[in-house]
Amino acid sequence: MTVTDLDMLEIALVGVGKIARDQHIPAIAANGAMRVAATVSRTGGIEGVENHASLPMLLHARPDISAVSLCMPPQARYVYAAEAILAGRHVMLEKPPGATVSEVLALKDLAAEKGVTLFATWHSRHAAGVAAAKAWLADKAIARVRIDWKEDVRHWHPGQDWIWEPGGLGVFDPGINALSILTEILPAPVRLTSADLTFPENRAQPIAADLRFAGADGLAVEAEFDWRQTGPQTWDITAETDAGTLRLSEGGAKLAIDDAPQRVAGLGEYPDLYRRFAELIAQGESDVDVAPLLHVADAFLTGRRLATEPFHD
Numbered sequence: 001m002t003v004t005d006l007d008m009l010e011i012a013l014v015g016v017g018k019i020a021r022d023q024h025i026p027a028i029a030a031n032g033a034m035r036v037a038a039t040v041s042r043t044g045g046i047e048g049v050e051n052h053a054s055l056p057m058l059l060h061a062r063p064d065i066s067a068v069s070l071c072m073p074p075q076a077r078y079v080y081a082a083e084a085i086l087a088g089r090h091v092m093l094e095k096p097p098g099a100t101v102s103e104v105l106a107l108k109d110l111a112a113e114k115g116v117t118l119f120a121t122w123h124s125r126h127a128a129g130v131a132a133a134k135a136w137l138a139d140k141a142i143a144r145v146r147i148d149w150k151e152d153v154r155h156w157h158p159g160q161d162w163i164w165e166p167g168g169l170g171v172f173d174p175g176i177n178a179l180s181i182l183t184e185i186l187p188a189p190v191r192l193t194s195a196d197l198t199f200p201e202n203r204a205q206p207i208a209a210d211l212r213f214a215g216a217d218g219l220a221v222e223a224e225f226d227w228r229q230t231g232p233q234t235w236d237i238t239a240e241t242d243a244g245t246l247r248l249s250e251g252g253a254k255l256a257i258d259d260a261p262q263r264v265a266g267l268g269e270y271p272d273l274y275r276r277f278a279e280l281i282a283q284g285e286s287d288v289d290v291a292p293l294l295h296v297a298d299a300f301l302t303g304r305r306l307a308t309e310p311f312h313d
């Protein structure tokens, strides 16, 4: 079927930074049924694409743009999302979906009231091995899960001050990706039982987190998030079950059972996110799961605060 101009989903990208350039723009370009019709950028946007200095200006000037994808840091997301929803536009949120749980739930209610789609994305859930891992674990007795999410913040987030500010989540910015996979692949929910959070003396958000969770039938989950890892980077989840050991590595891209690599396939995380966004819009539905954010909130609620040396970029 050919997609005519009338069928094309016109999307506005808001906040043209690292993730918009690395992932959103190529993923939309690769999808034959949608295009970036405009941007909202305070610093210029994308060459050759109409840019607006503020979201209200775009919403006023372009009533034909039915969908808005928000790619700015989480602290600013609520105000933009509420404006777009109130203007009757479908909204896609980068992860984490907001700075607080209650603002995300309020957006969910607002979208339902206005009859538009709200998609709170968790890109790591769309990594190639995740669906197969979920299917394999569905009928297994899981005894232990171990998460190691260790990366070099200087490499991945150079100069990103927002990440160290309140609401920026610190090491939970990548760590919440692991929690988004965990909450997707486990057949039943777990609850946080302890958290040690390590804060650089000069920063408002943690550089490392050591978490424990408990689930049904004695399931124990331990997670170590650390932003001080140099050398090889680690984004691994291992689950020990009655039928063998499952290992998701490279952020969910690779799957092995008892060390035997499994064949997995997928569109790619961001192409699949945009496929799903279009599907939700067509079905008149929303997809807003706050489970990963709830675990982070619980860690901040109950966590023991440990101090470490100041962090400088």
Ligand code: NAP
Pocket: 014, 015, 016, 017, 018, 019, 020, 040, 041, 042, 043, 044, 045, 071, 072, 073, 074, 076, 094, 095, 096, 123, 160, 162, 173
């Ligand atoms: P970034 O490059 O530091 O910032 C993104 C853009 O957001 C900025 O370039 C700016 O765009 C806009 N912006 C910044 N502060 C703003 C504010 N206070 N109000 C309104 N707009 C603001 O960040 P990023 O790495 O792209 O991350 C953005 C989001 O994507 C985060 O939630 C992050 O967790 C998520 N994410 C990032 C990555 C990654 O690898 N970086 C991967 C997956 C998900 P303009 O200058 O165009 O206005």
